[in-house]
Amino acid sequence: MRTATIKRKTKETDVEVTVDLDGTGVAKAATGIGFFDHMLDLLAKHSRIDITAKAVGDLHVDFHHTTEDVGIALGQAVKQALGNMAGITRYASVLMPMDETLTRVVIDVSGRPFLVFKADFPRDKIGEFDTELVREWFQAFAINAGVTLHVETLYGENSHHIAESCFKGLARALRAAVAIDPKTAGEMPSTKGQLGG
Numbered sequence: 001m002r003t004a005t006i007k008r009k010t011k012e013t014d015v016e017v018t019v020d021l022d023g024t025g026v027a028k029a030a031t032g033i034g035f036f037d038h039m040l041d042l043l044a045k046h047s048r049i050d051i052t053a054k055a056v057g058d059l060h061v062d063f064h065h066t067t068e069d070v071g072i073a074l075g076q077a078v079k080q081a082l083g084n085m086a087g088i089t090r091y092a093s094v095l096m097p098m099d100e101t102l103t104r105v106v107i108d109v110s111g112r113p114f115l116v117f118k119a120d121f122p123r124d125k126i127g128e129f130d131t132e133l134v135r136e137w138f139q140a141f142a143i144n145a146g147v148t149l150h151v152e153t154l155y156g157e158n159s160h161h162i163a164e165s166c167f168k169g170l171a172r173a174l175r176a177a178v179a180i181d182p183k184t185a186g187e188m189p190s191t192k193g194q195l196g197g
Contacts, residue, residue, distance in 0.1 A: 002178075004080035006073040012065040013057035017073040021081050021178050023050030031055040031070055033063050035129040036137075039167045040070075046171035049078075049178075063133060071137040075144025082178060085109060087186040092176035096169035101156030105169030108148040109177045115142040119153035119162055126160050134163050138170070147177075 002021040009015070027044035029037040031053060044051040053074065057066030082088065093106040103119070117138050121131035142149040151169065156162040 002081045004077040006077040008069055008073045013055060013069040015055045015069045015073045017077045018052040019077040019081050020050035024048060026050045028052040031066055032059050033066060035127050036067055043167050043171045046168050047175040063129060067133045067137050068140045071140030072144045075141040078145045087180045087184050089177055089179050089181045092173040094169045094172045096165045098161040098165035101161040101165045103153045103165035103169045105173045106150040107173040107177050110148050111146045112148055113143040113146050114148045115139050116150040119166060121159045121162055122157060123159040126163060131159055134166060
């Protein structure tokens with residue numbers, strides 16, 4: 001079973017995240033941030049990864065610490081659940097439409113963390129959620145999951161649609177990249193014989 005649970009407690013947040021990479025897309029998100037829970041729900045649904053995310057954070061300050069720390073914990077959980085990554089597909093790319101918006105997401109589950117994020121949001125907020133936190137979450141996730149991740153919104157006008165296309169694009173790319181390739185028979189998908197260095 002490719003599962004993991006990560007607990008992270010600081011003076012700012014108390015976070016617990018569980019993932020099952022071979023799940024059915026069940027989400028149980030309770031972060032206290034409605035829009036963020038919506039993004040985690042669709043991330044689970046479209047990746048087919050079961051995700052439980054519980055967070056209590058300093059929301060009276062703002063949503064930054066909670067959003068970032070859930071990204072850190074979720075990234076760590078995915079990395080731990082992947083183990084040595086033998087047999088995974090590794091690479092995936094997706095073009096994700098959301099009404100007038102189109103976002104490209106490309107991932108390499110390489111063990112080498114890197115993020116390129118290019119998305120312009122017309123508004124500063126989606127409801128009460130700061131749109132700049134979308135990038136913060138992707139940064140926290142990519143670095144802690146150990147993935148190379150490129151996210152680029154090619155065009156779009158609605159901030160909600162832009163954010164949603166980014167998360168859905170990641171979901172579908174992640175779904176393909178972490179899938180076990182039956183043709184590789186557990187081989188390491190690298191000419192180096194290992195991933196992560």
